[in-house]
Amino acid sequence: MKFQGSEQYVATQDLMLAVNAAITLRRPLLVKGEPGTGKTMLAEEVASALGLPLLQWHIKSTTKAQQGLYEYDAVSRLRDSQLGDEKVRDIQNYIVRGVLWQAFTAEQPVALLIDEIDKADIEFPNDLLRELDRMEFHVYETRELVRARHRPLVFITSNNEKELPDAFLRRCFFHYIKFPDADTMRAIVDVHFPGLRKELLAAALKTFYDVRNLPGLKKKPSTSELLDWLKLLVAEEIPVEALQTRDEKVSVPPLVGALLKNEQDVTLFEKLVFMQRNHR
Amino acid sequence: MLIDFFYTLRSARLPVSVKEYLTLLEALRAGVLDDDGGPSVDKFYYLARTALVKDETHFDRFDRAFAAYFKGVEMAADFTRDLPLEWLRKTLELELSPEEKAAIEKMGWDELMETLKKRFEEQKERHEGGSRMIGTGGTSPFGAWGYNPQGIRIGQDKGRNRSAVKVWDQRAFKDYDDTKELGTRNIKVALRRLRRFAREGADEELDLDDTIHSTAANAGMLDIKMVPERHNRVKVLLLMDVGGTMDEHVHRVEELFSATKSEFKHLEFYYFHNCVYDFMWKDNRRRFSEKFPTWDIIRKYNKDYKLVFVGDATMSPYEILQPGGSVEYNNEEPGAQWLQRLTQAFPKYAWINPEPQGVWQYRQSIAIVQQLMSQRMFPLTLSGLEGAMRLLSK
Numbered sequence: 065m066k067f068q069g070s071e072q073y074v075a076t077q078d079l080m081l082a083v084n085a086a087i088t089l090r091r092p093l094l095v096k097g098e099p100g101t102g103k104t105m106l107a108e109e110v111a112s113a114l115g116l117p118l119l120q121w122h123i124k125s126t127t128k129a130q131q132g133l134y135e136y137d138a139v140s141r142l143r144d145s146q147l148g149d150e151k152v153r154d155i156q157n158y159i160v161r162g163v164l165w166q167a168f169t170a171e172q173p174v175a176l177l178i179d180e181i182d183k184a185d186i187e188f189p190n191d192l193l194r195e196l197d198r199m200e201f202h203v204y205e206t207r208e209l210v211r212a213r214h215r216p217l218v219f220i221t222s223n224n225e226k227e228l229p230d231a232f233l234r235r236c237f238f239h240y241i242k243f244p245d246a247d248t249m250r251a252i253v254d255v256h257f258p259g260l261r262k263e264l265l266a267a268a269l270k271t272f273y274d275v276r277n278l279p280g281l282k283k284k285p286s287t288s289e290l291l292d293w294l295k296l297l298v299a300e301e302i303p304v305e306a307l308q309t310r311d312e313k314v315s316v317p318p319l320v321g322a323l324l325k326n327e328q329d330v331t332l333f334e335k336l337v338f339m340q341r342n343h344r
Numbered sequence: 345m346l347i348d349f350f351y352t353l354r355s356a357r358l359p360v361s362v363k364e365y366l367t368l369l370e371a372l373r374a375g376v377l378d379d380d381g382g383p384s385v386d387k388f389y390y391l392a393r394t395a396l397v398k399d400e401t402h403f404d405r406f407d408r409a410f411a412a413y414f415k416g417v418e419m420a421a422d423f424t425r426d427l428p429l430e431w432l433r434k435t436l437e438l439e440l441s442p443e444e445k446a447a448i449e450k451m452g453w454d455e456l457m458e459t460l461k462k463r464f465e466e467q468k469e470r471h472e473g474g475s476r477m478i479g480t481g482g483t484s485p486f487g488a489w490g491y492n493p494q495g496i497r498i499g500q501d502k503g504r505n506r507s508a509v510k511v512w513d514q515r516a517f518k519d520y521d522d523t524k525e526l527g528t529r530n531i532k533v534a535l536r537r538l539r540r541f542a543r544e545g546a547d548e549e550l551d552l553d554d555t556i557h558s559t560a561a562n563a564g565m566l567d568i569k570m571v572p573e574r575h576n577r578v579k580v581l582l583l584m585d586v587g588g589t590m591d592e593h594v595h596r597v598e599e600l601f602s603a604t605k606s607e608f609k610h611l612e613f614y615y616f617h618n619c620v621y622d623f624m625w626k627d628n629r630r631r632f633s634e635k636f637p638t639w640d641i642i643r644k645y646n647k648d649y650k651l652v653f654v655g656d657a658t659m660s661p662y663e664i665l666q667p668g669g670s671v672e673y674n675n676e677e678p679g680a681q682w683l684q685r686l687t688q689a690f691p692k693y694a695w696i697n698p699e700p701q702g703v704w705q706y707r708q709s710i711a712i713v714q715q716l717m718s719q720r721m722f723p724l725t726l727s728g729l730e731g732a733m734r735l736l737s738k
Contacts (some may be wrong), residue, residue: 077386077387081376081377082394085371089370089371139566146565226606230398233398237367237394237395238394238397239394240403
């Protein structure tokens, strides 16, 4: 199995190598990068390119590692016992399987996405060390050992909100998705908008990188925001001329709200444009 | 052969473990590099990086170590030492005459800095061997202007009697690294005293007492009662002194900062230099462009924030008592007034001082700050921290 990028996803060489190393050795791949650079997309695309079903586990601040393995629903067992339900004699009926269990016991190899692992408690990754390393865990209630039939292909994404423990990092391959340079970006846009006019794309990209390079922005627009913005530009049929300015000054591009998501950033941007106009 | 590579990385202070090294070997044996036209150095570079380096902030260090190894050069330069570029530039600007500056402008600052940096690394190595210095070769761009790192005092900007009245060179202060985990455990335990738990948010936990009570009331049929989980509700406003005399305490303050950052959910921090005046900043690299007015900070946070200063309070007394006493700019109001405003706005406050308690009495400025803080100054030791936390949680 090799991943070569896909029709919807432009992968750079270093990314492909990292993914292939993870596929070959069946080790988890930890993906970091600015928001909107396609970390979650990567898992989806690799899974569909390799024809693997994708199981997703989205982490929240309240997620516990145990929930990924299994949960013992003691409360409903207690209720059933009061109602005299026959089910109650078998504890198996009250073990709720988590995503990792499903991934380990699947008939065929699967891909597993653990999304935004940094959202969880600081101890969360430590609780999954053995599970991700040996791909097995022990069910205390039924005294059984769940072991992976096929080691799943694990993708873990992080937005760097918390440091991950060293012991956890040692067990993963690591890839940092850089913000794409202009050429890669053109390829990415091509994939999403095949018929886009060259001039419009060039003008839009120039504006986009101009906005991105403004100092002091709180949230820099990312790839996904560029794609949204292009979609809007195409839908509203904005002419190319609206994006181009005769001189080299920055102007407020149409539909700038798709790029800047923060009113402070918008004000800052407008102020800068205004200042530049006055300097003419 | 790759053993040497591994040790090259280790000597570049990359935290590479044996396990990761074995993973790399395993990947090589499994033939990860074999397709698409066979192995190449580029591919090996990517593979080694993805297997060995787990933090993008280490990529730069890895690149340099990789280059050093594959050029077959033994790594002599010290990778752990990073020259603050901005500061070098500032220092140079001060040392040069206008004509010289114009000459440099022609050459381009960046290029010059890069060359200087390279020379500096080279020179460190040669200097230990005891031969030549920057600027004596006659052909280097630096020789033409006739100065050398000693002449411009790289790394010697600290005043010896620790009371410099004007610090002219505006150093690029390094942000305190809050990723340090070593040795922070004890500090965390001390900080735990400052916990205030409160139940807030969605019902997630079984409330056993209430469940039993209402089940009994329900004639034995179960009636589940849930409560929200407990969270630490303490809010901390941390103001930290950076630069100058604080340089020698950086290590311990980093540890403290690292521990506080993970301990408190509501932690706000700002930096100041020596004494608080009418603005502070959050990012030391952009400290002159992104200022936060102290008034705004006072208004922004509630009274229930606990105010913690971290600083050595070692400066000339002018810096606290006189308008215009700041070493960096002309402040309209004396620092003492700002300190008073802050302590009035936040009734729970403490000052943590990394200087050993024994020397406090010999420093006039510490006595003044002590007084302004109504004696709530604690040394940066475990017992000192515990004392401060006990006071703040009262």
